[in-house]
Amino acid sequence: MAPHPEAAALLARSQRLGSDPRNTNYAGGNASAKGAGADPVTGGEVELMWVKGSGGDLGTLTEAGLAVLRLDRLRALADVYPGVEREDEMVAAFDYCLHGKGGAAPSIDTAMHGLVDAPHVDHLHPDSGIALACAADGEKLTAECFGDSVVWVPWRRPGFQLGLDIAAVKKANPRAIGCVLGGHGITAWGDTSEECERNSLHIIRSAEAFLQKKGRAEPFGPVLEGYGALPEAGRRARAAALAPHVRALASQDRPQVGHFDDSEAVLDFLARAEHPRLAALGTSCPDHFLRTKVRPLVLDLPPAAPLEDAIARLRDLHTAYREEYAAYYRRHAGPGSPAMRGADPAIVLVPGVGMFSFGKDKQTARVAGEFYLNAINVMRGAEAVSTYAPIEESEKFRIEYWPLEEAKLQRMPKPRPLATRVALVTGAGSGIGRAIAERLVAEGACVVVADLDAQSAAAVAEELGGPDKAVAVTVDVTSEEQIAAAFRAAVLAFGGVDLVVNNAGISVSKPLLQTSARDWDLQHDVMARGSFLVSREAARVMIAQGLGGDIVYIASKNAVFAGPNNIAYSATKADQAHQVRLLAAELGEHGIRVNGVNPDGVVRGSGIFAGGWGAQRAAVYGVPEEKLGEFYAQRTLLKREVLPEHVANAVFALTGGELTHTTGLHVPVDAGVAAAFLR
Template structure:
């Protein structure tokens, strides 16, 4: 049984959740909160003063007790006696570990000193857009005094760390009337004797700053509109066309997942005359630029420029961006700086269309975009009352390539085999397709669940973890328009596609003389035509991305096995099997691999078998329908029934990274059917 948290820790969690639930108060995973109190030392039985503080990582809105670090205040405060000075302040982070109390909990963050050294029972450090707007205004100190009088004190920019904690502690002591401070270029810190008072002071600072910016600010801080947003349908079509190209560019150094944003905040910003100037200045709050990079890539063409001209220009701008980023690194790097992590942009702004953001997974890409929206709000607030003036580029570099940040990155878990890869699986609402989708997500991929049944697709996508893991599209694979729409949606949701699994299928079992032209046409249209349409669209996406790709066909042992009463189904499966060979030969020059999986009859969980195929095949073989799986198993060499997960295993084997030099292959997953051996 998990022990109940200390009452002060429980109150801290409640406060954190309320503050973190409102994006006006702080950005995702930004800021930290703390509470001090007395507990019993389990060793001595004596009372000991403790501090609970949000540890490294985590998000205030979802903070759990395990995300708190508990430290002894006497030991933490004693660190001031051994503090070696600002040039060696990073050493203090390791010293925090020697102040921890009890087992478990999170690792103390760089902001621990700010909370422990400030003489207040409760402390909040937050990153509200309104507070950062004042913190990043050219005359932020004067504006802070105008906005708050002497109740909120200005603290000049200093990189987070032990010295900043000492600075804030000294400022609070010297200003007993103050409820908090504005941290130049960074955010806000507030305090109180009780949790309620601290929360009230935080909200007072945030709301007062919001009201000040609104009342005193200009109505058009970004200048006049020069590039109005395209109409929604045209805008999203343009975004879908650009997304694979942009994802390929953003993945030059390492593969990335993409996210598209075209909310009102972004569209207004990129429509205005001042957005190129402000974008070039970059973001300021450390939480912002650590995720968005020092500045975005900004397209300098109007929204109605021809698509091919736009793509050519984006490639030119990307080359320039990489050159400039390398110069930024070389200008500021020291002999002990970590190696350059990559020169590709994390944010791309397209006037009239919106914003593309990139990261190592969908959540990281989405959050990067959210942080740039925060940055736009900060720029708007600062420009409304003053001039936006972020911290110096050299300071940004010191944080981006901070040894402590590098250490945090090195502690991250090893990526899963399919991390950064995006799969589209047809017929994924049930049976084999559903099992494949589950396996691919489990291995780190993002999956677009495509199915003719919208409800089934949506249910599977939800099972897989929702929008950061999987999205659903309604797709009749016989429809050229719906296939194109499915890939367009994949481009908007994740940036593109890397893996196509042609799984959608149907089967009608009849003798030759009873097989109608409708039976023949239906099966060939769904499987032969459907897989052709999906593969063609996948190839277009893969080539635009220039990142290679995988196409996997779920064919059947029937592609090579001649059984009775199955002319239409087996013929179309043979068609699919030869598509594998043809496309492997054609697409290899683009780094695209095409392979197939030949299962035996998969009865359990199969939509095809449940829809009448099972009864038809059972009648052909003279066995009860409920025994059909056992019948199939007994005719194999291994005497084992083939399940959807076995097919999913084969798909992962093909795309998981080990068979990099394999294309044009069919893998039997039939437990050994000698008549279906490949020759």
């Protein structure tokens, strides 16, 4: 069924406004429309309001993301409103105003939309509007910019009282098209959806033009000597070297996924003289500091400082940050406050290098960085025409530890077993590697799809969900340089690496007398040497993170079973199998577990079998190539064919959190080959 015409217009307007970051941040702001609809019981006409529900994003809003409420009931809440000290109680009352099944859960801003006497209302968080809202003389600047067409509303925490305030402002200012909310954002209204959108854009663009025209040229001050951005190659190399150490600091309370941003706006801010003062003031818009925490951690060394000095200083600053955050919590927490959620920073700023942001998954980490970039833009605008003056720290605490926000967090679904874990899988462009990557993403991990075939790797990464879920890297595992580059790409994409699967391989199937030294060297270079190089680089990152980790080798039943005409392949698999034991013994002190999987006869989807190995093995066993999988199955105890997903299941079993005390193990996935039983 098509949505109601007013709801359809609202969705189109929301998507247009939300798709432009100049208008509002991700998941920030909301929009509404009012109109007549039919009561599902009586069939009579009732006045309804459609409004973006809690947690939705304007740019991607669908009908399922709208809350639908009876307007008469919503407005009647004003008659029973118990006052600002108990305004949080009104949120539960929204449920009794829902129309029909109600749609999405109503957000805290529902009252604003319902109480303002206008058919269409937008509430947005544009950088330009928040710059005025967070300027020391924001009320004066708003009047200078807009005259009496846009009214200043002093800071008030979002809620029922703010809705009453804005409704009163609109009633008292009939010529006004909207308002600037101190420390927060903007609200606009209109008689039609088109007029409301036009008014929102007028406020946003007028504020942009005002800041551009009236603002001073260098609001962040002069460039600090030695704090300019490093050249791109050196900057990203430095970021990659720092990333595991920074992630370790951000993950002291709970593991986090990272995101790196070295955009021009970030680098310019960190190069300027005023950045320490402004960063210490923290962000202001409620959406900002809910994502970024009350303030960032800022490294106070120039980019030319030795790497070891930068790492040591970050550790000292992190200790101080945690102490300061705990003190902030103690200053403002009351008897009913939620417990402190953790004292690690969500944003770490490194002059000359860029910004690291962190969250429970890649999207959350990326959005946190985007929000701090919004905050930089807000600071720039406010400092250009005035002085940046965010809301009081006590008000920030009221938002951050709001019981309603805590309730929202408690409603979040339980994280999947591999949430926050970053995996790198070699040979992941096809076959077993692809199946492993698919399973790891399905269980919540971020995955780096590493393969010699760039096109295949890119296709798999895209199918897995794109950059917030998976990224592709092209790597020849015989190359130390390419492996190091792959891990640099991984830590810049996700902050670090926690789980590595050595799966890349080739196979040369020949009798001893037909196996050349080149065959032998190639086989060992790819699998024995390649696994060693990948594991060595993985260990460097994991040890720097201090978060433990998993290394899994996809070995083979051939590591323990002597099959015919297979000297090079089976010998290198035995090499891999013993690497598992050696590395388990060496890396255990760092909490890094090393285990192996021994598959057999994985024909379907296998790049190795499709590349000639299948024909060679079929010839050895005297069966048609297309029957090779069936042949392997019939020689097993279970008489079952082994598929790539069965190997992926074993990788998950080893890394999914249940076998926390298991290392040095080889798991057979061969449907039962008695000759390959481990003794």
